[in-house]
Amino acid sequence: MGAFLWPLLIYWMVVFIACYTIVEVAQDQLYDEVTPRVGLKVTVGSLLLALLMTWLRPSFDTMFTSDIAWTALQAIAWFAVFTLIFQFHPPHAAGLGLCAMLIIPGLATMGVDGMLTPKPAVPSGRYVAPTRPVRSTVGRALAPPAPKAQPPAKTPAAK
Numbered sequence: 001m002g003a004f005l006w007p008l009l010i011y012w013m014v015v016f017i018a019c020y021t022i023v024e025v026a027q028d029q030l031y032d033e034v035t036p037r038v039g040l041k042v043t044v045g046s047l048l049l050a051l052l053m054t055w056l057r058p059s060f061d062t063m064f065t066s067d068i069a070w071t072a073l074q075a076i077a078w079f080a081v082f083t084l085i086f087q088f089h090p091p092h093a094a095g096l097g098l099c100a101m102l103i104i105p106g107l108a109t110m111g112v113d114g115m116l117t118p119k120p121a122v123p124s125g126r127y128v129a130p131t132r133p134v135r136s137t138v139g140r141a142l143a144p145p146a147p148k149a150q151p152p153a154k155t156p157a158a159k
Contacts, residue, residue: 004054007112012050014108018100019046023086026096035087045085052077053105059113060106075101 020042027034035041056070063071075098082088082097 006116007057008050008054010112010115011053011108012047014111015049015053015104016042016046018104019049019086022096022100026088026092027086030088030092041085041087045081048085049078049081053108056105057109057112058105059109063106074105 020039023038023042024034027038052074056067056074058067058071058074078097078101079093082093082100083090086093088096
């Protein structure tokens, strides 16, 4: 259950914030007003997109190579959400939705992987040798070198 719930919540939070910002700014700039009940629309649309992203787990390294078919499915879904739920005109939905689809899923997947992938433990029995500083202090550099201790003189053995 947690393997599905946490990624869904992370994806939903990222998509909701991005889509809410896009819808607020773009509809105000393109149409001089925002559609009514924009919060509810963005909540539903971002939930649908987050469910799709939780199922597909898109990442930048496979979106345009081995998973190109799933990327095409995502592009259709983003276009549909931006057209039917967020109520953009089709040309605007194609531009905004596809640009958002190229950026948001890969970044959100990096966040999901970074937060939910266990980190390897550092072995505790490993010895790390202390390092010496590259430079010494100014006082040691200017001080004359300390005389080296002479080995004791050898005395002739008594006969």
